[in-house]
Amino acid sequence: MNGEAHTTGPDISASAPSPVTVDLLLSVNRDRHPTTVDTRETLLDTLRERLGLTGAKKGCDHGQCGACTVLVDGRRVKSCLTLTVTLDDREIVTVEGLAGEDGPHPLQTAFVEHDAFQCGYCTPGQLCSAVGMLAEAAAGWPSAVTPDVGGGTSPDEGTPSGGDVPPGDGIRLDDDEIRERMSGNLCRCGAYVNIVAAITEVAR
Amino acid sequence: MSTTTTPPTTLPAREATPYVGSALDRVEGLEKVTGQARYAFEYSPDDLAYAVPVQATVARGKIRTVDVDAAVKLPGVIAAIWHGNAPRLAPPENAELAVLQSREVAYRGQYVAVVVAETLENAREAARLLRVDYQVEEHDVELRADHPEMYRPERVNPAYPADTEQGEPDAALAEAQVVVDEIYSTPAEHNNPMEPHATVAVWDGDGLTLYDSTQGASSVRDTVAPLFGLPPGNVRVVSPHVGGGFGSKGMPLSPVVLAALAAKHAGRPVKLAVTRQQMFAVTGYRTPTIQRVRLGADTEGRLSVIVHDAFEQSSRIREFAEQTATPTRMMYAAPNRRTTHRLVRLDVPTPSWMRAPGETPGMFALESALDELAVACGVDPVELRVRNEPDADPESGLPFSSRNLVACLREGARRFGWAERDPAPGIRRRDGLLVGTGVAASTYPVYRVPSRATARAEWDGTFSVRIAATDIGTGARTVLTQIAADTLRASPERISVEIGDSALPDASVAGGSMGTASWGTAVVRACEALTEELDRRGGEVPEEGLEVSADTAREVGAKRRFAQHAFGAQFAEVGVDPDTGETRVLRLLGVFAAGRIVNPKTARSQFIGGMTMGLSMALFEESVMDREFGDYLNHDFAQYHIAACADVRDVEAVWIEEDDPHLNPMGAKGIGEIGIVGTAAAVANAVYHATGVRVRDLPIRLDRLVR
């Protein structure tokens, strides 16, 4: 390669297109926010840079760390991969909205008591993820470590021997289940042991 | 608290309860779990703009042209800055900080330009459209022990001699009954704190405020101010909450300078965050190492000689020489010994501190070699280490002020059930997995550097303690509160500890596991002085409050009469899938001797956190150098794996009581780094015990085990 010229940057043949903005009504933590957003804007950036809700964190901006986890219509999602423009009429809850009128969410209290964080940067994502995860387990959703995903399928008949897989049947959350289900939230301080303990206390 | 309307003129009765040693919850815990704790990028001054940097796409060469036309034509773009139009900086000591000051490209990913725009989206797009043309030069990015440009650095980090030698190591090796002579390697690893490095830079005339994600506000101020020709007093660095650092935020690097420079050029406050991908080039990493360890012993495993040679890399623009072999200088007794460090400067990003630099890769090699010696001699690996315990520091001859490695090994063996261990490798199966156990020792030096603090009594019976310390997740704010509470004999609720701001009294960086020792000493001295002053006044606090300050320069600078190190023993149990080579750590136990433990709750978290990072290092972490292009190519969390929750099962840390009067007023040794030190060797030794395969090159990926 010696002596060669090397250029980077895309070819700009046409003039650069202008940003596209959209007006929408966002519902965050039960508050309504009339907002004008760039179509490129992610929920994470809207929350942090436009609405002043900096609880959700940016750790990777590519869906690989979980620090940006929030709840949309009760489900945990990565706000860094969610375009805000898709979210009108959705209910968004961030870590700032977890506490009730009578104090912090039980998970928030348990995280403090079990020292389930150190730097605290992944913590809002861990908490929102845990809230969503507890609801998923209560709804009977299996995980990769749930021993019998088929729900007691009889191998010979190919039909269920132990009855249907009742979707409403909650999964008992042992340590393995919690660890697997919380693996979308990385923690570099290494607080996993205490995170699992805190969630276990609340799940009980 | 008193609700009386007339303020008390004397302090409430002093309390006897010692808070040092009690398991206080983190004082900022509620802020962190409610999303209220504010990190650097979360400060939004009026009129702010967004800065997005552009990175070099060649590993070595010169910038020929920078075409900003397309970028600046985008709506909302305020400025595009490169070496041609960037504000001039005074030449820095660390060439990494001379951002946008020349055409030279020293490594792929180095910052070559920055774009400032009204919105993040437009700034990103403008950065993408900026075109840079390079004169490319041939690059060399491959670390080899036989690289012709290997040289002996003057010193290794922070100020150790590069080489040491005692006795006649070569002759001793020739005569030894049992010899272990192996090469170990550790890959480049990236710190990857969860919070990417970020700065909000605000100029006000000749004044500069930096909301910065740093491990040391005072040091950022002292480094950045002269670059812009400012007295340090003109720069203020604010960092109340920092989302981890592990060394990578320990010394100011290019991003903070780039933010200040962009704000100056644009005439606007700017926010700049390093992306996760960029962190693999511009925020430091642990150098890869190649290490040759030679041990000579008698058939009982008594060492007669230890030789440890380390080979490492640094960048063209800055020498960072890691102290890889330094733990070998003090771990075990042997009359003949040698350690060496050799460095080669390559067209690679500049390595820097990463949690226990030196000790971590060095002890992987040494403690793996010890395990190989135990196997060769047929001696239990715990017993082998006990047999080679030195009476004094082998190199300096100084007595240890305290050294409880043997106690850690014994206690760990008891708790772990080591006595039942059959040393034969590759013979145990449980739940379809090959199972094995391993042990390794840990150590970390006791450092302490000068700091200042003020302590202030208020008329309402409360106290405030101020020091420019940083809490990067260590619990510093909490333990300093406890330390102040005991010195002032007041409950923690009455004390507010203010940290994370360079406007506070100067403090050392949060690194080297020396925060509690360094800052705690200053806090104790300030609180003692305040107590004396209050006593002199009969306990009366004037209405305007009473403030005293302390500076520990003289106390800390006194010559040491002892060798001072923390020690630990790590025990690991692993399960290896015989079909796939997938290795999982089933159990990890660390037993530590680190002086007095100030807060058992946060200390346990730090030990376990270090061990978790060690587990991650053992099994997953590896920054892969792309030889053709010269960058670390797996530059994100999908490709650079760190341990996830599912990887971390049964991890426990305990400690033994250690009363060492020679350390500092708290009697504490550092605990932030020792947890990682022996973990990888313990895991690798357990993998050998499980499978019979000795993995000498980290990480222990499945492809090293699948057959």
Next chain:
Amino acid sequence: MRPFAYLRPADAPSAVTASAERPNTMYLAGGTNLVDLMRLGVVSPEVLVDVSRLSADAVEEGPDGTLTIGAGVRNSDLAADPLVRRRHPMLAQSVLAGASGQIRNMATVGGNLLQRTRCSYFQDVTKPCNKRLPGTGCPAREGDHRNLAILGHSESCVATHPSDMAVALTALGAIVHVRGADGPRTVPMPGLHRLPGDEPERDTVLDPGDLITAVEVPPLPFAARSRYRKVRDRASFAFAVVSVAVALDVADGVVRDCRIALGGVAHVPWRAETAEAALRGSAATEAGFADAVDAELAAARPLPDNAFKVPLARNVLVRTLIDLAEAS
């Protein structure tokens, strides 16, 4: 990221029309891969057509036991579905083995099938890649390819397909329902994904503007005894190094039928037809399994740093066959 317009049509035909009427259009569903790639600059659509709210979000059972899965069904709903879990446990397992809880809540069945490769070079716009920019070369062959293909790759591309779910669907012989400019049609699996050949930029046989509307899983009673086993570097939240989806029907010690697909080994979810043919009617023994698997992997052409995938794939496939046979 380049600015783009955003449309949200009411139904699939209008989505296809909207796409056909405008240049450089892409469909947005869960966004877990697309938004990622847009931010990396790997793709730069000018128009996003949001198909995430089209009413294709149910799993329905036909009279013959066929399951029809709407393209918009979220991964987590698919894995939790009682019919899917009972009939095709390996399909539920494959979905659960992928990504994380948050991502599974966002990602859809249609989008999952159309994931792009995770090859480092493809994702880095500062480097050449034939898949991203045809004709620029493939640095992976000489560079990092530890986790790339051992089967079916070409001089121009050694990428692997990253989906777990697609591996199970390939084993199950799923049928993909597609709506294009010329109306609806179906594409069988295997058959949706294609080998790279000299056109690595084409991951699938779909044309621009084609929209996946549903995936049909034909009845396969013996798939009630099936398993998805994923080998990965970390215990969770990692792409496969190698994965296998296996359904096995054994009676009286003889293999009556089987379905096998491999993930992490090729540009497509790799249906192991050679092994399947060798196994049908053969004795269900470890030696028989090993012979069949070796026959399949005889076609492997590993690169220097991924040769380990051959014994790895063999071991994990043989082990999964043994485990399923023992469970019967």
